[in-house]
Amino acid sequence: MxxxxxxxxxxxxxxxxxxxxxxxxxxxxxxxxxxxxxxxxxxxPSPKAIEAMIEAVKEVNLYPEATCEELVTELAQYYGIKPEEIVTGNGADNLINQLGQAFINEGDEVIYCTPTFAAYRSSTLLMGGKPVEIPLLDGFVYDLDGLLTQITDKTKMIFVCNPNNPTGTLLEEGRLQTFLDQVPEQVLIILDEAYIEFIQEEHYTTGVDFIKTYPNVIVLRTFSKLYGLAGNRVGYAIAQKPLIDRMKKVREVFSVNRVGHIGALAALKDQxxxxxxxxxxxxxxxxxxxxxxxxxxxxxxxxxxxxxxxxxxxxxxxxxxxxxxxxxxxxxxxxxxxxxxxxxxxxxxxxxxxxxxxxxxxxxxxxxx
Ligand SMILES: Cc1ncc(COP(=O)(O)O)c(C=O)c1O
CATH class of the missing domain: 3.90.1150.10 (Aspartate Aminotransferase, domain 1)
Incomplete structure (x- = not known):
């Protein structure tokens, strides 16, 4: 055949x-x-999101608003950042593929610890990149020092899942900052924070706080977990504008559907x-x-x-x-x-x-x- x-x-x-x-x-x-x-x-989901989605269903004959402008504006206000520092996708999973399409060339190395979220591997392989996998530390915490030792001139990207899936472990406060300082600027660091809203540490520096200082950091977030909208498939990435612009180039135009957009917007407002x-x-x-x-x-x-x-x-x-x-x-x-x-x-x-x-x-x- x-x-x-x-x-x-x-x-x-x-x-x-x-x-x-x-x-x-x-x-x-x-x-x-x-x-x-x-x-x-x-x-x-939030009862307010359900109400909003029921209304939105009545208009699914119309294509969605492609850029999710309302949601992006609301998220920008929520985090105190600019709308151009956010791109939405069909779940964080879809954004991981977008990262591959936007940044991984054949032969590029992508480093992360295992066990972790499986999409880092598949997105890398699909683009002809090479996954470089190292084990978590004892206690199942991401091995940031180990990741640093794997950086070569072929390294394009490092994924850090924090808290990590499937182990639920969180990096100690301050640890990420030291790590980011040691990663060369040509290497992208993806901070997958799908579960970060569940952490209960009072003072914890999250990815959003880092993007102002680090031009090579991209943060991933989702409406699937805390917001109870897994079936809606809405996620977003936060980074400085040049990286977001690259991701927008490969983004499917209508990757977030009309109901998904409206549901996420209402959920975000329901503290x-x-x-x-x-x-x-x-x-x-x-x-x-x-x-x-x-x-x-x-x-x-x-x-x-x-x-x-x-x-x-x-x-x-x-x-x-x-x-x-x-x-x-x-x-x-x-x-x-x-x-x-x-x-x-x-x-x-x-x-x-x-x-x-x-x-x-x-x-x-x-x-x-
Ligand atoms: C660590 C991690 N990142 C990303 C995702 C993808 O989430 P989404 O439902 O937004 O595609 C998941 C889903 O389980 C996850 O565990």
Whole structure:
């Protein structure tokens, strides 16, 4: 058969998401399935965003406003930066691809730690770049010194996922600043802050504070996590104008749809819903951490809406047995951690059901072994 593909697609594997809630219900004859696998907001979107989106749906015969001007203006005010320092995309995932298209040439090296978010690797490979992967430090924290040692004259980009997915770990305050000072200016530093709004440190310097000083820093943020709009697919990048202009050149014109734009705008204005999400997340996270620790499992301190736990038994078996009981979590074997699971923080009721069913599953597995 003729070969039509771009050669770099040979290096990629299709991302197969886990079974959908509907599939699991059907396969295991369940009435209810709880998904604690994708770090979604169990409260749902802001009621104000829902209202605004219902109105926006009535106009989906019209193309969206291509630049998301209203949202960008509101975000610029929120952060005290200029609108030209922001570009929106179809989720942060889409912006990671935009970064590849805008900046990675064949043979460029892209450095990051693993385990981390998988899109850094695929976006690099797709553009003919070379992923340079180093392990996280003990305690699953990003190894910034290790990243520095990997910089060569071929390095184009460094990804720092902070807090990191799947480990939930946060870099110590001040650590990033020292790192940024040591990275040569020709290397781009991408600070993926998909979960940064969940951190509870009182004084923590985030990527937005760095962009004024560092012309090579790009920050990624999303409406999928704190704002409960994962299904809407809205993310944005923040950087100095020359980098944003490059990203705009490769941006799909209508990458953010009409409903997505309006929903994100309304969600951004609803501070009360954000506060409630953070408060509930931290109370429920504490509860789950205490539960796991009482059971004798190792929990990595989390600064996010999920926790990374060493259950000291086969994570895939735990995942499978939980799925049969209507609870979806993420086994971390795909990242090379065969006894770790990642559990998203659900609502109080969901977590109660998780605790009950997980306890049964663990007892069963222990009995069998
Ligand atoms: C670290 C990290 N970055 C980016 C994303 C992508 O988010 P989005 O839903 O905006 O595409 C995720 C999603 O899980 C993530 O965990």
């Amino acid at each position: 003729a070969e039509y593909q771009r050669k770099y697609t040979d290096l990629l594997t299709e991302y197969i998401p886990g079974k959908s809630i509907e599939e699991v219900k059907k396969d295991y004859h369940l009435d209810e399935v709880i998904r604690l696998a994708s770090n979604e907001n169990p409260l749902g 009360a819903h954000r506060d409630k999400t953070i408060e509930k997340n931290s109370a429920e996270r504490k509860r789950l951490v205490e539960f796991f620790e009482e059971q004798g499992f190792d929990v990595t301190p989390s600064h996010t809406n999920f926790i990374f736990v060493d259950v000291k038994m086969d994570a895939v078996e735990v995942f499978q047995k939980l799925m049969e009981k209507g609870v979806l979590i993420r086994p971390c074997s795909g990242w090379g951690y065969n006894t770790h699971i990642r559990v998203s923080i659900g609502s109080h009721g969901e977590n109660t059901k998780f605790i009950d069913r997980f306890s049964i599953v663990i007892a069963n597995i222990k009995q069998l072994n």
